[in-house]
Amino acid sequence: MSPTIPSTMDRPHFIGIGGAGMSGIAKILAQRGAKVAGSDAKDSETAEALRALGVAVRIGHDARHLAADATCVVVSSAIRAENPELAAAAERGIPVVHRSDALAALMDGTRPIAVAGTHGKTTTTSMLAVSLTALGLDPSYAIGGDLDAPGSNAHHGGGEIFVAEADESDRSFHKYAPEVAIILNVELDHHANYASMDEIYDSFETFVGRIRPGGTLVISADQPGAVELTSRVRDIGGLNIVTVGESEGADLRITKINQRGLTSEVTVLLDGRMLTFTVSVPGRHYAHNAVAALAAGIALGTPARNLASALAKYTGVRRRLQLKGEAAGVQVIDSYAHHPTEMTADLEAIKGAVGGSSRPEVGGGSRVLVVFQPHLFSRTRELGVEMGQALALADASVVLDIYPAREDPIPGITSALIIDAATAAGADVTTEHDKDAIPDVIAGMAKPGDLVLTMGAGDVTDLGPLILSRLESQN
Known part of the structure; x- marks a missing residue:
């Protein structure tokens, strides 16, 4: 596929260019030869990676950062109307392009695979990107997280396939027209934009209706929301539906998942034959993600056995059960x-x-300790009780204050909602309002053989290296 740049995007300016979705699009445009610029609230490794591609990244938001020759301004739904660069674009008549429209433009002329669902999009997109690359197909891809290898969230490839996450949070996945779509699950989330499951179903139905005629929908045969959605879209003409999962009636059925420490061995029934392959991350949900990726690749004509072998090349995505290191016999793992x-x-x-670890120090006395940072006031308001109940699976948890991201505080909504629910569920849980105190708190709790999980979508990820350093210093 020859490099192309939409005519209005040859000199784009990105507001919030360091974000996972925004930086990926900026990278692809830069790799295609566009003169890309942008700003972000703080410097980061992502900003440095963009600068290495020739992107002009400025720190802070200021109207002066918007170049005189900018052809458009790219924004995400997180950018507020009062942003000074957005206001400057309006004053100067510079077109404003939503991130999803920019991504849709980049997918023109390709064979797109769009990965949707309430959970698992980043992992499944990454699995496809890694396996198709390993097979020499050189796909383009845009992922909401950085791969462990090659360490990037986006790439402009020379092949005809484009793999991308399809985000339902703001209905932006309605902009895409994929040849193959994956829907991993359908649940109520993003409460600022969806008031009910009916609205969620309507939104996903619209997405399915965007699949190209003759295209394929790969969808879970096990998850209740996905099963309901399948029943609603069965009659769409020209649509091939492939169900995947452990259910007896699944078109691509998982017959066995064996977890072996931090990997899994997965067996599927395909065309009457058993096919077994390795997934280099633990957990049943990651095995399901891999099988969905397998089904999507098959739908594009990739030989199943070749693709299954290539899936073993996937080593993970940063922040998706990513091992950050080990100190004093304690492993620290980061979860998004x-x-x-x-x-x-x-x-x-x-x-x-x-339970299945080969580490001699990990046994019946080992514990899982969680540092959890709730993400968004609206999500905590609606799902705080369920978050607390989930923490009952840990041996002990420390809960931080809510990470607000793009939201303003909601009166009465605090981490106490989660703490109370966790306590009621029998969890060993405490609260810590000072994030900087966490390394000392965990160092006082952890014993050799324990696993510490930093969990949440905010800046809790920054704590992993600090916890390791503190553990090392007391050893």
């Missing part, structure tokens, strides 16, 4: 989980890894 379903899945996976 922030919805109760994700929290439960990751905790079950880690508990299974402890």
Whole structure:
């Protein structure tokens, strides 16, 4: 596929260019030859990676950062109307482009795979990107997280396939027209934009209706919301539906998942034959993600056995049960989980890894300790009780204050909602309002053989290296 740049995006300016979704699009445009610029609230490794591609990244938001020759301004739903660069664009008549429209433009002329669902999008997109790359297909991809290898969230490839996450949070996935779509699960989340499951179903139905004629929908045969959605879209003409999962009626059926420490061995029934392959991350939910990726690759014509072997090349995504290191016999793992379903899945996976570990110091006396940072006031208001119940799976938890991200505080909504629910569920849970105190708190709790899980979608991820350093210093 020859490099192309939409005519209005040859000199784009990104507001919030350091974000996972925004930086990926900026990278692809830069790799295609666009003169890309942008700003972000703080400097980061992502900003440095963009600068290495020739992108002009400025720190802080200021109208003066918007170049005179900018052809458009790219924003995400997180950018507020009062942003000075956005206001300057309006004053100067510079077109404002939503991130999803920019991504949709980049997918023109390709064979897109769009990965949707309430959970698991980043992992599944990454699995496809890694396996298709390993097969020499050189796909383009845009992922909401950095791969362990090659260490990037985006790439402009020379092949015809484009793999991208399809975000339902703000309905922006309605902008895409994929040849193959994956829907991993359908649950109520993003409460600022969806008031009910009916609204969620309507939104996902619209997404399915965007699949190209003759295209394929890969969807879970096990998750209740996905099963309901399948029943609603069965009659869409020209749509091939492939169900995947452990249910008897699944078109691509998982017959066995064996967890072996921090990996899993997965067996599927495909065209009457058993196919077994390795997934290099633990947990049943990651095995399901891998099988969905397998089904999508098959739908694009990739040989199943080749793709299954290539999936073993996937080594993980940063912040998705990412091992940050070990000190004083304690492993520290980082998890992006922030919805109760994700929290439960990751905790079950880690508990299974402890039980099946080959590490001699990990045994029946080993514990899983969690540092959890709730993400968004609205999510905590709606799902705080379920978050607390999920923490009951840990041996002990410390809960931080709510990370607000793009939201203003909601009166009466604090981490206490989670603490109370966790306590009622029998969890050993405490609260800590001072994030800087966490390394000392964990150093006082952890024993050799324990696993510490930093969990949440905010800046709790920064604590992993600090915890390791504190553990090392007391050893």
